[in-house]
Amino acid sequence: MKRKSIGTLLGLVASLALTSCQKQNAAGPPAGMAVSVVVVPAQRQPVSEKISLVGTLLANELVDVKSEIDGLVNKLGFEDGQPVKQGDLLVQLDDSKLAAAVAQAEANFQLSQANLKRQQELTERKVISRQEFDQAAAGYKVNEATLELKKRELKDTRIYAPYEGVMGARLVSPGQVISKNTAIGALVDLDPVKVEFNVPERFLGQLRTGQEVEIGLAAFPGEKFQGEVHFIAPQIDPNLRTATVRGRIANPTHRLKPGMFASLNLTLNVRPDAIVIPEIALVPQGDMSVVFVVDPESKAQIRPVQTGLRMNGQVEIVSGLNEGDQVIVEGFQKTRPGGPVKLAAAASTATPQKNRPGQTGR
Numbered sequence: 001m002k003r004k005s006i007g008t009l010l011g012l013v014a015s016l017a018l019t020s021c022q023k024q025n026a027a028g029p030p031a032g033m034a035v036s037v038v039v040v041p042a043q044r045q046p047v048s049e050k051i052s053l054v055g056t057l058l059a060n061e062l063v064d065v066k067s068e069i070d071g072l073v074n075k076l077g078f079e080d081g082q083p084v085k086q087g088d089l090l091v092q093l094d095d096s097k098l099a100a101a102v103a104q105a106e107a108n109f110q111l112s113q114a115n116l117k118r119q120q121e122l123t124e125r126k127v128i129s130r131q132e133f134d135q136a137a138a139g140y141k142v143n144e145a146t147l148e149l150k151k152r153e154l155k156d157t158r159i160y161a162p163y164e165g166v167m168g169a170r171l172v173s174p175g176q177v178i179s180k181n182t183a184i185g186a187l188v189d190l191d192p193v194k195v196e197f198n199v200p201e202r203f204l205g206q207l208r209t210g211q212e213v214e215i216g217l218a219a220f221p222g223e224k225f226q227g228e229v230h231f232i233a234p235q236i237d238p239n240l241r242t243a244t245v246r247g248r249i250a251n252p253t254h255r256l257k258p259g260m261f262a263s264l265n266l267t268l269n270v271r272p273d274a275i276v277i278p279e280i281a282l283v284p285q286g287d288m289s290v291v292f293v294v295d296p297e298s299k300a301q302i303r304p305v306q307t308g309l310r311m312n313g314q315v316e317i318v319s320g321l322n323e324g325d326q327v328i329v330e331g332f333q334k335t336r337p338g339g340p341v342k343l344a345a346a347a348s349t350a351t352p353q354k355n356r357p358g359q360t361g362r
Helices: 003-027 096-124 130-155 201-206
Strands: 035-041 043-066 071-076 089-093 158-160 165-167 183-200 212-217 225-232 242-249 261-278 283-285 288-294 300-311 314-319 326-330 341-343
Touching: 035 288, 043 300, 089 183, 096 130, 183 201, 183 225, 183 261, 201 242, 201 261, 212 242, 261 326
Parallel strands: 035 341
Antiparallel strands: 035 326, 043 183, 043 261, 071 089, 089 158, 165 183, 183 242, 212 225, 212 261, 225 242, 261 314, 283 288, 288 300, 288 326, 300 314
């Protein structure tokens, strides 16, 4: 420890000792009499550094089901809000005209195929010119491409679910003539859902995929839903100085709906074995804090400490205490450094709560 730090610490201890003695002379017990105190051992427990943000729920996947061709709706394979599996038939358009067009294109293709074969034989026998053969070959390729196009158009008369999800409201009816790109209904994948939120620039150095996200929703007061970060935007908004982040949250019962407003806690860092004591044990001294501990000889001693997170009536001690140190939480106002103490029964409010991660608050 540097000379200046030692001098400051000694001055602090002397000041506390003088103040304690003055209080004791005024209202405390006579010198040498043990002061009754309540102590709590410094304990190791997990501490989570979190930030509170707001976000919006998004569907895992959402598409508007549309037709790629004009046609008459023959059949709809879903009802409003119906769950569907990947590959389920959603819409079937009338295919009679396109089936006829495919048959015609196939006939033309077969004719051009036979013609090309004859032209090739004649070319080998040098009966026709190379130009005539090239024209037959080009006709064959045109008919082949036309046949493939007609087959694709015929295939487009049936629309299948691209993934498992829930259909939204039905926007067309059987017998209705629809045009290309007409919206038929929305297909939504609700498990998992995503939560999108913006994180201030100063926290970006602590962001990692896989970090825990906990959200609360007005629709379900008192409930919390857990997920994890899966996406961090590679750029920040130059106006807001924030980055877009997304988390995934399991939603097997589909209770969570896209568009819901979410209040969330994002866990930035977890220290699994932090030293934690009740916050009431701290004695502020300017820009420093100290605590009173009971030594093996049942005497009160002053310990300067460096604090970390504050949470739920508890405080993390970064340095200055060891696990098991007996920290005075009641009665330290009447103690003096080096003075004798006796232990009293601990009040229920003085016992730190184990395994309860806290919020950021230095």
